[in-house]
Amino acid sequence: MRTIKSFVKRAGRMGSGQERAMAELGPKFLLPYQPSAINFEAVFAGATGAEGTNDSKRPVVLEIGFGMGEATAQIALTLPGTNFLCCEVHEPGVGALLKRIGENNIPNIRICNHDAVEVIDHMLPPASLDGVHIFFPDPWHKTKHNKRRLIQSPLVAKLAARLKPGGYLHAATDWEPYAQQILEVLSAEPKLKNRALPEHPELAGYSPKPHYRPLTKFENRGIKLGHGVWDVVFERR
Secondary structure (H helix, E strand, C coil), rough: CCCCCCCCCCCCCCHHHHHHHHHHHHHHHCCCCCCCCCCHHCCCCCCCCCCCCCCCCCCCEEECCCCCCHHHHHHHHHCCCCCCEECCCCHHHHHHHHHHHHHHCCCEEEEECCCCCHHHHHHCCCCEEEEEEECCCCHHHHHHHHHHHHCHHHHHHHHHEEEEEEEEEEEEEHHHHHHHHHHHHHHHHCEEEECCEEEEEEEECEEECCCCCCCCHHHHHHHHHCCCCEEEEECCC
16 A cells, blocks of 8 residues: 655755754754654643643644745744644745744744654544644646645545544645545545535535634735635534
């Protein structure tokens, strides 16, 4: 059976600010990969809650692939009562998010610079997550490359098993054929149900953009060019 990969390793040169952030903030905010379950209380020790208190039992959201971290940082600031475990293999992106964490004093993010699938398999126990974010994953436009797309049944089954009942999986894409595939794959997972259908049947299964997902410069540029964006939000039964 072909191993699921959540990424294709991309080369990239880190800027001086990113390198400095890696050196200065990495020891606190980078979470090394380990082949054993995470202790979230230990991982997020020191994170400050919305009321200024240290609360390591707050909700935990996994983000897979955050790019340069613009949206991730904004979401963490918008939801200070939630802890975010963020996976990304592109080191300049990791450095960029660390830089944003330092500039904005964001305490509720931890970064794992490792393949998200291995993190899910070995570090996340069943029913341990309150949410999953997958924003603008590589659409692999060519039909012959569609099999490389991240959001497919095997991965969705893994994520569904790690969501708590009532937890959510939120994916967003600006490539309509991929949006259709995401909707089909999530609809076929028996542990999940579509959150948007009861309240927004007119959207045919898609969701209005949740308040916490910001409009990034990248997305805004696409909208001005006439590109659509599709949000899909499902909930663990």
